[in-house]
Structures are given as structure tokens and as C-alpha cells.
Amino acid sequence: MNSGETVIKTANLTKQFGDFVAVNQISFEVYKGEIFGFLGANGAGKTTAMRMLCGLSIPSSGNATVAGFDIYRQPEQIKRQIGYMSQKFSLYEDLTVKENIHFFGGIYGLDNQELKTKSDALIAQLGLQSEAKTLVRELPLGWKQKLAFSVSVLHKPKIVFLDEPTGGVDPVTRRQFWTLIYEAASNGITVFVTTHYMDEAEYCNRVSIMVDGSIEALGTPQELKTQLNETTMDGVFYQLARGAKREA
Amino acid sequence: MKTIKFLLQKEFKQIFRNKAILVLIMVMPIVQLIILPLAADYEVKNINLSVVDQDHSPYSRQLISTITASGYFRLQGYHPSIQEAYPLIEQDKSDLILEIPQGFERNLIREGKQQLYIAVNAINGTKAGLGGAYLTRIIRDYNQDVRMEWIPPTRFQASPAIEIVSSNRFNPLLNYQFFMVPGILAILLTMVGGFLSALNIVKEKEIGTIEQINVTPIKKHHFILGKLIPFWVLGNVVFTLGLLVSWLVYGIFLQGNLLAMYCFIWVFLFAILGFGLLISTYTDTQQQAMFIMFFFMMVFILMGGLFTTIESMPGWAKMISRLNPVSYLITVMRMIILKGSGWIDILPHMGIMLLFSGILNGWAIWNYRKTS
Known part of the structure; x- marks a missing residue:
């Protein structure tokens, strides 16, 4: 799965809001095709870091390249190469499932033929055939999240950023969701995902753990467990995040 | 160009799905045009x-x-x-x-x-x-x-007296409705256009959908155009309805060039919609946008020359009203509807309005940030 090609590289990436250092000099690399878990307590700076990598937020200092493009000079080129699913559900609730797929596909430049085949395939994959013409507002949360994920990878991005994609979702749907993630990864899409569920952390190829804006640990789940002498990822997370000064 | 097509499809679907707003946009101008001019005139009775x-x-x-x-x-x-x-x-x-x-x-x-x-x-x-x-x-x-x-009238009046005989050009009977109806139509157009556009982008900010747009490679001017065009079309519908009501209810029909009137309205709508979008790029919530827009609406309307003449305002107020797009709209509407003015007469106003729409929209596009 890991071809060794670097798709995200950050060096001392920092974001400051006034006196508050939300992200403090983080440096890491993500390789093509891997599932990279970006863990951390609430308020540790995960979302801020992710927004910088997506070109939604300008860093205060430090450098980063995403898909080979510089985040300062080429944010629009980056946007062509990535998919993003924000923590807050942000598809259009007053459009139907199909209309959302069409709209976002169209914005990414898919032509009508592609849109038709892709949206049919996607709706079938999600088992939403009977709901294709339902307003998204009326779908249960789990389906919304699966739809949002599918829309974010519709244009075959090189990297997809998922910000707590399974927050508030039941265990069965979470399992289905991770099946979708694995499918995307097997198609060569690099997955950059944040989560609070430690069982999900075990599904990742590598994880990093952020505490108070800095990355405290980075490695495969097995490496981290050995390093910190813990048997579970839960233990690893607890040992690191316990020292956090920030109030969540 | 294809991007704009997708944006327009989306906006129109959302507009037509929001039945309450749609009815309000269509019914409000008609009702107001029927009620307000009858009630609001300058004649004092009782x-x-x-x-x-x-x-x-x-x-x-x-x-x-x-x-x-x-x-x-x-x-x-x-x-x-x-x-x-x-x-x-x-x-x-x-x-x-x-x-x-x-x-x-x-x-x-x-x-x-x-x-x-x-x-x-x-x-x-x-x-x-x-x-x-x-x-x-x-x-x-x-x-x-x-x-x-x-004092029996004599052939030679003892005291010389000046008697004034006046005739009112363009509105011989000084019918207040002829004066008010075009003005109220102008205000309605400003309100509908200004508020709809001001609230739209902010709404996307509030519910978070703008994030999903900002993370796509969409061009800023495409996005803004996708927002402008649907409301521009709605503005034209409102104006046409208003003209029909003025004609059917008040018997007011254009004395001047219809095409010139519409051309001016087209440019004006771009200006006022651009102003709304500009406000929405500076605000984060619909509440903020609403209050700021309301502030400007009051100034636009009260200093637009509908209720009081601009000529009799103090110098500084005249300067402000020169920066008020609504004052040009009210002037031009009266010129074309009552006076029968044509292309040549409204040319200077048209030039100023083009300037307004260029600056306001350019500013809105410049200030719309995909990255914060």
C-alpha cells in the first residue's frame, strides 16, 4: 500500500490566532496510498492543521506541500487534487442526494456523461437508490456522512481529508464507513483522517497524536504501543493526552 | 462557463424550493404597490x-x-x-x-x-x-x-396686484400617485435585490456549506456570478410585475422608451445586488448582514429623493445622495415614466450606474475570501 512517495510534507507548520498558538511547529510526512490517522483531544489543533493543508486557512509560519503544491503559492492547484469532508455536515440540505452529487461533481469539472455514470454508481454503492430524490435534510446522520464522504472522493482526488467523519454515528454505520475508506485507499487515494475512536485508530496505517498544538507521537499503532508500553491505542492516547494543558 | 451552469441550477432549485420566500418576493411588491400609494400621499386632510x-x-x-x-x-x-x-x-x-x-x-x-x-x-x-x-x-x-x-370693481384697479397662473408640466393634475408609484416601485426593487443577495452568501457561511465550496477549485468570480444572476432574474420579474400593477391599477404607463427603462434597471440590479454581496462578504451571520443592510436601506430610501427633494437638502447631504444608487433610479424612473425621456436623457445616469455596479461587484469579488 505504501509506495514511499510523499504526498503531504510539512515543516514547522504553525498557526497563531493572536496570542494563541493553535498549531505549533508541526512537521510530518504522509505517503501515497496510506491511511493516516490524525489524533488528538478536542481543541488540540487538528482541524486548524487540516484546514491549512486544504488551503482554507493561511499558516502563520512554516512550510507545507500537498500533492506537490505549495500551500502558500498554489492553494487552487491543491484544491484540484484533494477532497474534504468537514466536521460539520456541509452538503446542501435543501437539495436531493442526486442534486448534491451533480452539483459538486459539476464544480470539479466532471462532464455530463461522467456525472451520470458516477452518480448512478455512487448511489448504488451506498444503497441509496430509493432515496436518490430525497432531500438530504431528511436522511439519517449515518447516511448523510456516507454521502458526504462519497461526494468528497467523487472527482478522484489524490488525497482526501476527513475531519471526524464518524462523529455521532452508530457502530454498524461506522464499520460501513471504514469499508468505504478502505475502498478509497485501495483505489490509490491517500486518506488523512481525524477521529476520537481508538478502535478506528487501529485501522490506520500510521497515526500521529497531537497534544496542545504539537505532535507528540507518530508511527504505526504497533510502534506507538511498544514505545509507550501500552497494550491498546486507548492507553497510548490517554498517556499522551493526559498532560494536556488546554481545556477542551 | 460550465461551472456557472451548475451554480445556477443549484441556486434556482433552492429558490424554487423555498416557497415562503418565493411567495413573498412575488406577492409583496404587488400588495405594497396597491396599498402604499393610496395611503402615502402628501395631501393633508381631516x-x-x-x-x-x-x-x-x-x-x-x-x-x-x-x-x-x-x-x-x-x-x-x-x-x-x-x-x-x-x-x-x-x-x-x-x-x-x-x-x-x-x-x-x-x-x-x-x-x-x-x-x-x-x-x-x-x-x-x-x-x-x-x-x-x-x-x-x-x-x-x-x-x-x-x-x-x-369696493365695486373699477376699470382701473387702484392697487396694482400680481396674479400668478401656473400650469404643471408632465403631471398636470399634480396627481400624487403618478409621483409616488414609480418611487415605491424603485424602493421595492432595491429592498428585494439588496436583502436577498446580502443574506444569501452569509446563510451559506452560517450553515457551513461555503466550506465545501471554498475547498473546490471554483473561481471567485464564477461563484459571485452564480449568486448574482438568479436574483437579477428575480429582480426583473418583480419590476415587470410592478410595471403591470402601475398600468392596470393606476393607469400609469411609460411615456418614454421601454427598452431604455429596462436597460437602466438591468444595470441598477447589478449594482444593488453587488452591494448586497459586498455586505455578505464582510459579515458572518445573517443577523449582522440584516442590520447593516437595514442601515443602508434607510439612508438610501430617505435620501433617495422620494419623500423629500434632494435639491433642498444641505450641501453635505447632496454629496451623500450622489453616492446613493437609489436616487439615480428614482430620478430615471420618473424621467422615463412621467416625462417621456429617452436614451440620450438618461445617458449620464446610466454611466454613473455602470460605474456603481462595476465598483461594487469588483469590490465584492475582491473581498470574497476562499482562504482565511
């Missing part, structure tokens, strides 16, 4: 008049009946003295007190002159001013009649 007649002579009675017959005044009652009438003004039951002193008839005939006393309740400035003026004119006319009775 002025409450209290009379203190201490003369009780045929002349004083004749004067009073002349006044009440004018149709502007409603006789509130007779009072023996001015002291008893004053409290009525304090209680707002009376707008004017006319005091006819004792010996009115005698003095008028014998001495050839007599003074009357009018007390005006100036709480409502317009009503007081106009009421006082009406009353003065009626008394003067009455005076003329009395004079005619006592």
Missing part, C-alpha cells in the same frame, strides 16, 4: 379645527362655513374662549384653533381691517404647516370676496 367665535355675526358664520366647505378641515367644535380651546391642542384632539375676535364684522366694514388669530399644533410638522397654509389661503380668498362686495 385637520381638526376648533373655532372660538366671539363675534357671532353673519360674516363670522360665513367665514366658518367657507372653511369647513373646503373639505380639508373637520370642525371639532365651538368654544367660548381660547383658554378653553387650548387644552384640546394639548390633548391632541385639535390641530388648529381659529379665534374670531369680538367686533370682527364691525371692524372689517368700518375700519377696513381686522386681525384673526390662529394657533397651530406643531407636533406633526407637515400637518401643521399645510393646515396653517390652507387656512390662510381660504381666509385670503374670503377677504377678496368681502372686498369685492364693498
